[in-house]
Amino acid sequence: AQSVTQLDSQVPVFEEAPVELRCNYSSSVSVYLFWYVQYPNQGLQLLLKYLSGSTLVKGINGFEAEFNKSQTSFHLRKPSVHISDTAEYFCAVSGMDSSYKLIFGSGTRLLVRP
């Protein structure tokens, strides 16, 4: 079984500042990792994913994440945020086994202030 921990429920940051949203996971098998973004009153949109290969993954809207197997982490970063990045961000994990299931963290609300 897998689990995901997003340590920060809310991250306030000023516009144009860098941001890091933290995600840690646990799993007894190898995993696929995802970040999704949810804007108010909308569904979830895939930001980026790690399936294999390079541990640094680039996604949409200037976001990137780094898979660190030894620390079981997949932190999301952006060097300079915009007001429009205000949203809720979810980290999710799926085991590379016969399961089809995505396990989500509880989410981090990114609040970008002018």
Next chain:
Amino acid sequence: DAGITQSPRHKVTETGTPVTLRCHQTENHRYMYWYRQDPGHGLRLIHYSYGVKDTDKGEVSDGYSVSRSKTEDFLLTLESATSSQTSVYFCAISELKETQYFGPGTRLLVL
């Protein structure tokens, strides 16, 4: 964006009544999923389908049933709605096992 629609988008119902939510896809993806989203819990899997008439339970399946008679449609039924089932429900689809795409959601209020 993946072609996923959910209906209805909003519903208010009373405790004890049956409710059916519909997810429709135009992508011909094999896998379909139903999640619920509640504050502080992220998204939790209710049921999923890995083909027509092939379904299985997720982590919060009690009080819910599903059916998939066609590739494009996945129905979620609350046989007798309770206030604890007030939530936002999301459908997702995937062709391969790893990447899921989500619908716009259905807000359900059970009074």
